[in-house]
Amino acid sequence: MISKRAQQLQPSATLKVTGRAKELKRQGKSIVSLSAGEPDFKTPQFICDAAIEAIQNGFHGYTMNTGTPELRAAIVEKLKRDNNLEFDAAQIVCSNGAKQSVGFSLLALIDKGDEVIIPAPYWVSYPEMVRLAEGESVIVRTSFENNFKLTPSQLEESITEKTKAIILCSPSNPTGSCYSKDELAALADVLRKHPNIYIISDEIYEYIVFEGDHVSILNAAPDLKDRVVLINGFSKGFAMTGWRLGYLAAHPDVVTAVSKIQSQETSAPSSISQKAAEAAYNGPLDEVLAMREEFKKRRDFMVASLNEIEGVSCFTPGGAFYVFPDISHYLGAKKPNGDTIQNSTELCLYLLDEFGLAVVPGDAFGEPDGLRMSYAAAMSDLEDAMNRFQEGLATLTVH
Structure with missing residues (x-):
């Protein structure tokens, strides 16, 4: 059965x-x-070349469960350079795609019956991932008139004593909407009043922002850092979907929990993909x-x-x-x-x-x-x- x-x-x-x-x-x-x-x-040629070089040099064994030290160092530098965010390598977990980072984060944070707030329209996998973690999705329908962005009042009304997390995606799949710094700050004002709620911030489309720079909720509310699980990866911005490589940056407690889950479910992502990703973050963005x-x-x-x-x-x-x-x-x-x-x-x-x-x-x-x-x-x-x-x-x- x-x-x-x-x-x-x-x-x-x-x-x-x-x-x-x-x-x-x-x-x-x-x-x-x-x-x-x-x-x-x-995928840009210089990224492919880095992968080919890794293969030719015999770099095709298992790596550390959370990713190579070199890739995690490149991620730390990128977060500082491009996002003005301070992390260290011990706060990074590299995974088989950003999708895995989201799923393992939910497994690490959610217990049976815990509620996760998900603004709609949402990426199709979010509610199913919550279901796998035995949580309950609280779907909040946003409006076309507000470009499908969650408002502070909607957020406040959706929070209960069972709320454990909220998933935000900006730029959004499926709408393409981007939250401004002020909009994120307003949501953060609500979340500040509820210290037990984690924020899973899916920023996989970071490099595809058409007006101004990408803004993370950590830029708008750095004091919430210990409660934010930042999700990112290489598939969208670098056209690396098939390379299957993503990562999360989070508090050490979350990293430890996700690392344990990953060690038993999949272990580290592809060594070749990690070398390609390292080149992506260390190379030009032309x-x-x-x-x-x-x-x-x-x-x-x-x-x-x-x-x-x-x-x-x-x-x-x-x-x-x-x-x-x-x-x-x-x-x-x-x-x-x-x-x-x-x-x-x-x-x-x-x-x-x-x-x-x-x-x-x-x-x-x-x-x-x-x-x-x-x-x-x-x-x-x-x-x-x-x-x-x-x-x-x-x-x-x-x-």
Whole structure:
């Protein structure tokens, strides 16, 4: 009998949509996919060269459980240089992707019945990770009008005696929203009154911020450092998704707990990936900045195109590579065959099956009135996608 734990988990909706799109494409159907959260650029060559050199030098054995001293030193220097944050190497745990860092942090912090506040729209894995840790997710629905950002009053109202943690993601997956320093400071004012709550700050899209610099909650509230678990990695900014390398920076007690879990579950991440990551943080950011500029052009195109479509609204996200338009106008609309579009999932399946456009329903992110489109794709694909989107919506009858 399969465990109740496994039976209760939901599969990743983004991977599900991506998989269905790939299957339709394999069958010969023309598909444009804006579903995957993966840069469409190659990993910078100097990073690849560092990995090749590591292989040639025989650096392919197990490393220390928490990562090589050299990589953790590079992370410490990067946090100081780019984020004005002071950590030491003993406060860093390198993992097989930032996703693992989030999951192991929850396993280290959450006991059965503990509550974790998650603003919606949220990354699809957060609630399932809380479920794996036997915690309870408290989903707080934010508003399109506020660019889907949690307000201090919403946070205060969501806190109970069982609250153990909150997960913040800025820039956000799936909305691209970025919290300002003032907004983070206002949330910190609430959290200061509740000293037993940890803040898991997912900053994986740090290098993809279009206006100004990335701001961490630790920049806005350095006094909360002992309660913050900072999550980051190399997949998005350096186009290193397949290298599977992330890390966390946290209080020594959290690091000790996560290290014990990691030592039994996976041990250290790939030695080759660690050498590549070390080169990434010690090297130039020219290609990272070039990718960001290209993403900005695509963002501007997507936002303008979406807002030209009748019944669709889209704010301009400050970072990441997603737009999250409001499509509530089309919920309840009729397909040509007379069937009703009941929710965003049905709308996305209709667009995929009839028009070959793969996007992810907002239902998967806890926001039924929206959907996520990734613009980590060539401009020609984005133009094609917008044509298909507009064409698909035009076939629906709105009452």
